[in-house]
Amino acid sequence: MHLFFRRLFQTLKDFLFPPVCSACNSLLPYPLKYVCPACEINFVASYTAHGVVIPKMQYLKENYNLQEAFALYPFSKDGSIEKMLYALKYRGQKSVGVYFGKKLAAYLAKNLPPFDGLIGVPLHSKRKNLRGYNQVDIMGQTVEELLSIPYYPSVLKRVVSTPPLSQTTRDRRTVLANAFAGCFDALPPGGHFLLMDDIFTTGATLEACLNVLSSSSHYRFSIATIAYRI
Ligand SMILES: [Zn+2]
Known part of the structure; x- marks a missing residue:
């Protein structure tokens, strides 16, 4: 009923x-x-699957010994992907997160061996309260539902509130140093985890997260984003 x-x-x-x-x-x-x-x-699917190397992602892959590093779509100014991610983040259209979560799940199921878990890049609590949700959580929970891979929203915590990329004049890496903290209690040791975010721009956010995650040698990691800025 x-x-x-x-x-x-x-x-x-x-x-x-x-x-x-x-x-x-x-x-x-x-x-x-x-x-x-x-x-x-207009979507050009599976950008990295076509063998296109994204230099900044490749840098992270080599430096952090990642198993996989990929983005689903190239992201161009005023393109459909940008408009959709904007709607998801700033116009409350949470369903767009479900849409991209489904796309990510389809890509993972077709192209990669199963992961032991998914880790989302967190928002600072202030920004999350303002928005009402973290868009990455919606994607992660959608993949969890579809592929039965556990999503861990709280392994990483954003402990310092940083301004959005567009409002930052200082070096992004300096701004993000010490912005994240990690709590590994929930993660099964020896597992392979996918760290996910919505957009890959400078790579500094994922790098700051990887600095925290790689402090523990018990795990293997890969990274994935929905879009990559060209
Ligand atoms: Zn349309």
């Missing part, structure tokens, strides 16, 4: 507020929920 009412509520909601494309805001034909076919057709 509970499910019946939930579905009824969803149908009513879709009728009163029909879902729009998170990239171009056009009305979506049923049963689409996230993005219209015209926007989605």
Whole structure:
């Protein structure tokens, strides 16, 4: 009965507020929920899967002895991916996180051996409270649900609030040094974990996280982001 009412509520909601494309805001034909076919057709999928080496990611892969390092899509200014990630982070469209979580799950299932767990890059509690959620958690929880790989939202903690990249004039690495702390209690030793974030820009955020994670020699790590800034 509970499910019946939930579905009824969803149908009513879709009728009163029909879902729009998170990239171009056009009305979506049923049963689409996230993005219209015209926007989605522009996505260049599996950027790194086509053998394209992203130099800054390669640097992290070599320096932190990572098993895998990849991004799903190139991210160009004013492209559909940028608009969707903007909608996810700044317009409260949490469903975009589910959409990208599904894309990441599909990529992982097809291309890589199973991971023992997923670790999200955290937001500082101040920013998370303001936004109401961490967009990376939504993606991680979607992958967890689809592939039955545990998602660990609290292994890393952001202990220093840093300004967004666009507002930083100082070197990003200096700004992020000591921004994260780690708690490994929940992680099974010897496992291989995927550290995930939404956008790869300078690589400084993931590097700061890897500095914390690599302080323990009990684990292997890989990194993945939804988009890579070109
Ligand atoms: Zn669209």
